[in-house]
Amino acid sequence: MSGPLVLGIESSCDETGVGIVRGHELLANEVASSVEEHVRFGGVVPEVASRAHLQAIVPALQRAQANAGIDLSEVDAIAVTSGPGLMGALVVGLAAAKALAVALNKPLYGLNHLVGHVAVDLLDHGPLPMPCAALLVSGGHTSLLHVRDITGDITELGATIDDAAGEAYDKVSRLLGLGYPGGPVIDKLAAEGNPKAIAFPRGLTAQKDLVNHRFDYSFSGLKTAVSRWVETRRRDGQEVPMADVAASFQEAVADVLTAKAVDACDYLGVDTILLGGGVAANSRLRGLLEERTAAAGITLRRPRPGLCTDNGAMIAVLGAEVVAAGRRPSSLDIGADSGMPV
Ligand code: KG4
Ligand code: ZN
Numbered sequence: 001m002s003g004p005l006v007l008g009i010e011s012s013c014d015e016t017g018v019g020i021v022r023g024h025e026l027l028a029n030e031v032a033s034s035v036e037e038h039v040r041f042g043g044v045v046p047e048v049a050s051r052a053h054l055q056a057i058v059p060a061l062q063r064a065q066a067n068a069g070i071d072l073s074e075v076d077a078i079a080v081t082s083g084p085g086l087m088g089a090l091v092v093g094l095a096a097a098k099a100l101a102v103a104l105n106k107p108l109y110g111l112n113h114l115v116g117h118v119a120v121d122l123l124d125h126g127p128l129p130m131p132c133a134a135l136l137v138s139g140g141h142t143s144l145l146h147v148r149d150i151t152g153d154i155t156e157l158g159a160t161i162d163d164a165a166g167e168a169y170d171k172v173s174r175l176l177g178l179g180y181p182g183g184p185v186i187d188k189l190a191a192e193g194n195p196k197a198i199a200f201p202r203g204l205t206a207q208k209d210l211v212n213h214r215f216d217y218s219f220s221g222l223k224t225a226v227s228r229w230v231e232t233r234r235r236d237g238q239e240v241p242m243a244d245v246a247a248s249f250q251e252a253v254a255d256v257l258t259a260k261a262v263d264a265c266d267y268l269g270v271d272t273i274l275l276g277g278g279v280a281a282n283s284r285l286r287g288l289l290e291e292r293t294a295a296a297g298i299t300l301r302r303p304r305p306g307l308c309t310d311n312g313a314m315i316a317v318l319g320a321e322v323v324a325a326g327r328r329p330s331s332l333d334i335g336a337d338s339g340m341p342v
Helices: 035-041 046-068 087-104 113-119 121-125 165-175 182-190 220-235 242-268 283-296 313-324
Strands: 005-010 015-022 025-033 077-083 108-112 132-137 142-149 153-159 272-276 299-301
Touching (some): 005 087, 005 113, 005 313, 015 313, 046 087, 077 087, 077 113, 077 313, 087 108, 108 113, 108 313, 113 121, 113 132, 113 142, 113 272, 113 313, 121 313, 165 182, 165 220, 165 242, 182 242, 220 242, 242 283, 272 283, 283 299
Parallel strands (some): 005 077, 272 299
Antiparallel strands (some): 005 015, 142 153
């Protein structure tokens, strides 16, 4: 398989990623995570993340280059996440990418992080049927996208109006005293619980919310409901059935995410949906989405778990698509846009 040789840099949150691809072929994907440094704070601390990027970026670049077995002068372009994400974190990756672009005299492409989460699937499963839908769920985002052309024609069908799904996992985990990040531990605990034990609310699914063909999500009310339920139990001196709380919470999240995703596919008339982001690792979300998409005749695509979380390869492969499509490079004075829309 051939295609442009692209180096991609990702630094929008707590992962410093450098990936190298040739078209849809993955040559290197180095990720250094600062998650351990955020554990004692119970969530990502922007300043801590920025400092960690600064320390990790050059070693990650060197490892990626060595693993790909290329000389940096061979690359056709430098791609970098320019938004959305944490401002101080984004600028570290952007500064590194600009320095490389200038030193190597290569074009620079500032790219959208969310679209990178969609593009990364090309590395595992090849071309995506267009148009398709994409459900991206992580600690920082919960978005439902309508993708007509990955290099420039994407619209947002819905997004969270408050907490991201992963953020809700992390908050509920803290409430239950299970630590950070909360997703994997709640997922494991939920396997021993009854998902029907407690009827937690499904945000924004009332008839009045289903207007204007928006497929927005809300997880803040769910988090509050879990908190109230647990506090009432504790106050009354009753035991908290942790596994049942985890399973019932997880069921509520998976139920709304998958129901709206399938509704969106139906509304759009698309027959393929891609699931991406760190929460795509969740067993119930995957299982329920598999079930509901199969029942609706929709093909589900999901990159391998290691590519679902933030990494440089997702930006590199999006860069390769953008270069192959003949898109104009970004200007070298491009800034970071923490709230960048798709
Ligand atoms: O994509 P990611 O690595 O980073 C960003 O937030 O961008 O996603 C991390 C999030 C965390 O909130 C974590 O709790 C959640 O993904 N997560 C999970 C699972 N594994 C990770 N959530 C639910 N179930 C999981 N198995
Ligand atoms: Zn992400």
